[in-house]
Amino acid sequence: MTGTMTPNGILVRRGDSFDIAMHFKHKDGTPLDISGAQIFFDAKDNEENIVLHISGDITDATEGRAVVKITPQHSKLDVGTYEANIKIIFANGDVHTIFPQDLSRNAMLQISEGV
Numbered sequence: 001m002t003g004t005m006t007p008n009g010i011l012v013r014r015g016d017s018f019d020i021a022m023h024f025k026h027k028d029g030t031p032l033d034i035s036g037a038q039i040f041f042d043a044k045d046n047e048e049n050i051v052l053h054i055s056g057d058i059t060d061a062t063e064g065r066a067v068v069k070i071t072p073q074h075s076k077l078d079v080g081t082y083e084a085n086i087k088i089i090f091a092n093g094d095v096h097t098i099f100p101q102d103l104s105r106n107a108m109l110q111i112s113e114g115v
Contacts, residue, residue, distance in 0.1 A: 083106050084109040
């Protein structure tokens with residue numbers, strides 16, 4: 001897994017894998033049950049075309065754990081910067097954007113040149 005993640009950005013080398021592990025919690029720190037939820041990672045190019053749409057996997061719903069796996073096929077995008085977000089859709093239909101963490105900014109997926 002080669003890559004880094006900040007509150008508003010993800011950097012992955014072209015052709016590499018990167019796992020985005022998530023742990024959802026209540027304000028008091030207890031796990032948030034995400035049973036029945038769906039998680040999606042999307043990235044758009046400069047022309048607003050969706051170039052990636054990845055479904056996340058719930059790995060432990062009662063403990064609030066999930067992962068989005070960026071595979072080598074996903075990261076074969078052209079080297080550059082793409083607008084990105086991660087959303088969770090709860091079983092009751094509520095939608096929450098969880099990435100970027102600073103909602104006043106756009107998040108970016110940056111694909112760098114492989115070695």
